[in-house]
Amino acid sequence: MSDVILEVKNLKKYFKTSKGMLHAVDDVSFTLERGTTLGVVGESGCGKSTLGRSILRLIEPSSGEVLFEGQDVAALSTREMRHMRKDMQIIFQDPYSSLDPRKTVYQAISEPIIKHKLIKDKAALEARVLELMETVGLAERLINTYPHELDGGRRQRIGIARALALNPKFIVCDEPVSALDVSIQAQIINLLKELQQKMGLTYIFITHDLSVVNHFSDEIAVMYLGQMVEKAPAEELFANPIHPYTKALLSAIPVPDLDHKTERILLKGEISSPINPKDECRFKKRCFAACEKCECGAPRLVEVSPNHFVACHLACGE
């Protein structure tokens, strides 16, 4: 039985720049089931953060629909939206800049609860903050400390506690561990996993680190220049990548293992500009398998095997 919590249909976000329209997110569609994790991977500038923020309507999408539990988020009024935000939260990348330096741990965590008028009683509020701190593994004694007194891992825990404060159903994790050291990174990943199991959370996990996403996600979507080029269950994607970009991306991961040496596919060149892209495959210039077919029109996302979608002219045999 499928229980779809989020459905994104033809979501587009264009930014106007002096050089033309920047296609940050271009026609992305997917559905997400309750309690699962969708990993979104891609390099800087591929639109993964913009996608996450457009879904939460932290930036206004240019067009398309975002259906959260059947309701179109983009069509809600400000007031309805505020209500909706209780269910949808975000954890930001950089725990050094996403916290207000003048707010203590207590103030930071209680802020969303006060804003949404969930708990009015002061003692109950404090109890709730302490409960949240315990959930994310922050010691009680830290309740009156300021962010500058804490290390990155602890700060990120505050960010997680803030996101959990309203009992959300769905959280966008925007590179939550990229600013942290490996040993701390593992602590935070385990925490997020635990919380998911305990509270039945649904995640969109945005990252550029493929080994983290493989570990964390049920499904993985690969983005390139604003478009989703491949989407498949995590195991399938790693075992059987089809899009040339996914193949190159997977082969580029440095593996800390002397026994698994992978043949590396080196890409030529750099990501081209997302401003006024032509109607053709956007990966064409860097692709090692490109041919004439790739110039006639942008490839569409096609289901090549159950749940495995690819947007590539060659793979889809068009």
Add this chain to the structure above:
Amino acid sequence: MSIENIANDTILEIKDLTVHYVTEEETVEAVNDLSLSVKRGKSLGLVGETGAGKTTTALSILRLVPDPPGRIIKGTVEINGKDVYQASAAELEQIRGNEVAMIFQDPMTVLNPVFTVGEQIAECVEIHEHCSKADAWNRALEMLEMVGIKADRANDYPHQFSGGMKQRVVIAIALTCNPHLLIADEPTTALDVTIQAQVLELMKDLKEKTGTAMIMITHDLGIVAETCDEVAVMYAGRIIEHGTLEDVFRNTRHPYTEGLFNSLPNIHDRKAQLKPIRGLMPDPSNLPKGCSFAERCEYACERCFEERPVPMKHSETHTVACLRYEEDGFQIERSKK
């Protein structure tokens, strides 16, 4: 000199180096009793987390530790047999750039925004090779081609390049004078994976071509596995495990190194549970008196909190600083498998 002699030649020798940052409020013990050597043409990976003292070690090799607050408390750094800290200003200029070059982490901030990349490479050639402007310019164009940038881009400014291309320019500058030793401080951390792969491949190629020795500073064990011959793992300003790639990756000995491996998601087994190292690195201004890893260590015994371990040889190439190995038959989980 025969080929064998060259292969055995030591370029860099650090002995008992201790660097502290002294301010009015506190003394940060960044590097403590560190000894290290690099042989001609070899590459050494220096691994550790933020604050482990990797960058301070690198800076001290070139005598670049800012003073104040940085102070070299004791120890010597010798490059090709010359003590860096006894060198005159002129000798130092000879060492920096000609004998040892450094690549910094962030290519965005290293290049001067108001000069073209060609000028910046040529400047370096002019200073170190004492040649004419025209010769220096030609050499700059050659260097650009060598790192995979078309020579006609020499007149472009840094902002016209992407991050990966800028890092290539930085590499070109570092390699212009054919240094004997290249210190790369997290050269690819600011880059995307596919670009990182390109840059690492380029560095490997150039290393083979020029025979430069390298110290690769990184927090990524994957990069070490791909580019280095030897690994030194740093923790709280000390090298706690040092050996060849095989030694450290296959016969891991130190509990901290084991912890690092366990914290990494395994790309070949996605169901494997991550085992993070509990707790945090100790405050370098307030290091414990015993082993600095003891508090986070699963194997720590009472003695570990009291006594500081010294590096012990486990084989010709493999040194580990852990007291527990003085006991017979002690093994960490990873080596039991």
